[in-house]
Amino acid sequence: MPTFGRTQLKLLEELCNVIAVSGDEGEVRKIVIEEINDHADDVRVDALGNVLATKRGRGKNRLKVMLDAHMDEVGLMIVADDGDGIYRFESVGSVDPRHLIGKQVYVGKERTPGVIGGKPVHLMETGERTRRVSIDSLRIDLGLAGKAKVGERAGFATRFRRVGPSIMAKSIDDRIGVATVIELFKNAPSNIDFCAAFTVQEEIGLRGAKVAAQYFDPDLAMAVDSTPANDLPDFDGNENATYNTKLGLGPAIYIADGSTLHDPRLVRFLQVIASAAGIPYQLRQPGGGGTDSAAIQRALAGIPAVSVSLPHRYTHSPLSISRVDDWKHTLNLLHAALKKMTPELIGKRQKK
Amino acid sequence: MADILSFLKSLVSVSGVSGNEAPVARLIEERWRPLVDETRISRVGSLHALKQGSGKGGALSKSKAKRPSILIAAHMDGIGMRVTQIVDGFLRITNIGGIDVRVLPGAEVTVHASGGVDLPAVVVMPPSKLLPESAEDDALEIGYLLVDTGLSAREVEKKVKVGDPISFANEPIELAGGVLSGHTVDNRASVAALTICLEELQSRPHLWDVWAVATVQEETTYLGGYTSAFEIRPDLAIAVDGTFAKGPGANGWQTHAMGKGVGLCMGPNIHPFVHQKLKELAEQLEIPWFLDVTTAHSSTDAEPMQVTAEGIPTALVEFPIRYLHTPVESVAIKDVQRAGRLLAEFIASLEENFLETIAWDI
Numbered sequence: 202m203p204t205f206g207r208t209q210l211k212l213l214e215e216l217c218n219v220i221a222v223s224g225d226e227g228e229v230r231k232i233v234i235e236e237i238n239d240h241a242d243d244v245r246v247d248a249l250g251n252v253l254a255t256k257r258g259r260g261k262n263r264l265k266v267m268l269d270a271h272m273d274e275v276g277l278m279i280v281a282d283d284g285d286g287i288y289r290f291e292s293v294g295s296v297d298p299r300h301l302i303g304k305q306v307y308v309g310k311e312r313t314p315g316v317i318g319g320k321p322v323h324l325m326e327t328g329e330r331t332r333r334v335s336i337d338s339l340r341i342d343l344g345l346a347g348k349a350k351v352g353e354r355a356g357f358a359t360r361f362r363r364v365g366p367s368i369m370a371k372s373i374d375d376r377i378g379v380a381t382v383i384e385l386f387k388n389a390p391s392n393i394d395f396c397a398a399f400t401v402q403e404e405i406g407l408r409g410a411k412v413a414a415q416y417f418d419p420d421l422a423m424a425v426d427s428t429p430a431n432d433l434p435d436f437d438g439n440e441n442a443t444y445n446t447k448l449g450l451g452p453a454i455y456i457a458d459g460s461t462l463h464d465p466r467l468v469r470f471l472q473v474i475a476s477a478a479g480i481p482y483q484l485r486q487p488g489g490g491g492t493d494s495a496a497i498q499r500a501l502a503g504i505p506a507v508s509v510s511l512p513h514r515y516t517h518s519p520l521s522i523s524r525v526d527d528w529k530h531t532l533n534l535l536h537a538a539l540k541k542m543t544p545e546l547i548g549k550r551q552k553k
Numbered sequence: 554m555a556d557i558l559s560f561l562k563s564l565v566s567v568s569g570v571s572g573n574e575a576p577v578a579r580l581i582e583e584r585w586r587p588l589v590d591e592t593r594i595s596r597v598g599s600l601h602a603l604k605q606g607s608g609k610g611g612a613l614s615k616s617k618a619k620r621p622s623i624l625i626a627a628h629m630d631g632i633g634m635r636v637t638q639i640v641d642g643f644l645r646i647t648n649i650g651g652i653d654v655r656v657l658p659g660a661e662v663t664v665h666a667s668g669g670v671d672l673p674a675v676v677v678m679p680p681s682k683l684l685p686e687s688a689e690d691d692a693l694e695i696g697y698l699l700v701d702t703g704l705s706a707r708e709v710e711k712k713v714k715v716g717d718p719i720s721f722a723n724e725p726i727e728l729a730g731g732v733l734s735g736h737t738v739d740n741r742a743s744v745a746a747l748t749i750c751l752e753e754l755q756s757r758p759h760l761w762d763v764w765a766v767a768t769v770q771e772e773t774t775y776l777g778g779y780t781s782a783f784e785i786r787p788d789l790a791i792a793v794d795g796t797f798a799k800g801p802g803a804n805g806w807q808t809h810a811m812g813k814g815v816g817l818c819m820g821p822n823i824h825p826f827v828h829q830k831l832k833e834l835a836e837q838l839e840i841p842w843f844l845d846v847t848t849a850h851s852s853t854d855a856e857p858m859q860v861t862a863e864g865i866p867t868a869l870v871e872f873p874i875r876y877l878h879t880p881v882e883s884v885a886i887k888d889v890q891r892a893g894r895l896l897a898e899f900i901a902s903l904e905e906n907f908l909e910t911i912a913w914d915i
Binding site for chain 1: 640641651653655656657660672673675677678679680682684685693697699701702703705723726727729730731734797800801803807808812852878879881
């Protein structure tokens, strides 16, 4: 098993704390390249900014396996200067405006501090207090005569922290995937050609994965993402039947989501591996959502794909929560699976 | 005060929600003790600090030492939340003071567990499938929100109790133009201003006794405002608090530009003569100021103090704060300094016979 300890958590902390909004992934790209450069046979950055790294295995008939994690996070973009340090902004990717009021953000490469305030309750008319807020009415305030440029991105100022069994951070989706693929790449087994795709723009249409899959043309692919755990209590005390995944039950293997019917051979394979190695896992409830697997599966003549995600609560919000142990089990499961992959897993594949 | 920014940051970072002000009271007492002659905590937790004046006594003074006294009140409590129920390791909450529920989803908080442990946590909005249908379209009510400490349900049961207070936990940050943004700037910025006043008085002689009071529970019941004013029976009282700053979504007549000066309030809650004297002094000292008009009550400690005992001539000195009652309240440090200076100069200007000079309907 690969090691799991302070080094891995420090890497995750660094990844979660930087801001890399869809289309502006530079800060994560830098860290990824620095981490994998010495371990790769080839590293390139493509036309969209994806980092594509290859580590070749040894022996005949090797499977070419693509592991995918997206570098981008949902965030904000400055769209207009209202003057006096006040800026108008829009969301990039899906951000619920209710998560924006009263929050601190960092803007641009300089990480200029700003705040998104709210109209004081005392000044509101009745009815205004209960009306849902819209992004139009919110502004980023950089202070008196604060400066930012239109087009700069902004993200939450949340700092990563360890609390008891948990990780509290922003962008666990999908920095956990990035950290996982980095660790797996560093410990790549020799029975496969490991193709690591650190993709861009997942949150705005899986655009990086689409072209990364074209580039690698792998035999199969696994997307490593982070999926919501909606395992909160029901207000009326009923059983929560739509939890999607739960914290503490290990990595979530996808069967079907809103965009992909994951390859049943790979789904079964992962469960067999997990059971044999005594690694806890859970099955993500079918339906809803999507991952880079959707784009990868339909690339070229089709690529068998499956997603494995770390469960996290409070997706696309200033602060998400995951369990450290769930991450450890995710790493161990994927590492064990890679080691045991053989061409028989997907049958013979016809070359064009 | 050279380190006003770092003092204000430290003030904002200590907990002190209404009803549980002891931690911040300790910090303030530590800071004030070298600046005053005596400090004590009132029966209900307010901090009273006396800096004696050098005067002999005024004819109309009601204070026990017969030297006239002025009370400057800056409330040290802040709004927050309280645990109402523990469900599967999550916490249900209610508000302490006027919380704007819309700022809560995603807000970093600290649960002050009764075991004495502070637990970092986050306020969260459950998915709509877990809420009653009526919750769909409107902004969420506080009763629907949950707090997640990241701990297992068993740990939470052991550590947290119903009634435990919860405060905002985001760190204050500096914005451009000398602005500090954080939670509880209302009213720790006023405590900072009052501290600046006490520091200035170290080198300014003054005849009157000065009572610097950090009151409790202004955000809920004005408990400190009423009881401290009664116990001290000052001859004059001035409250220091925040008022609405102009900013996004806030441009009405109640709002005033941030960084452009100190607010001097007028209205039924404020003694017109004292207001006039403050105004004249600000003009004389070229301290920029603006007029803040109120139609009836000021919603500050000036409200209870004015009607304590047989009544006390009361005034209100303010500075603009953006985003009041959110975790990102913002204030211009310049305005805090100006308020502190104006207070010190006003105190230094008080003659023995000031009370006799008070005139109505000039």
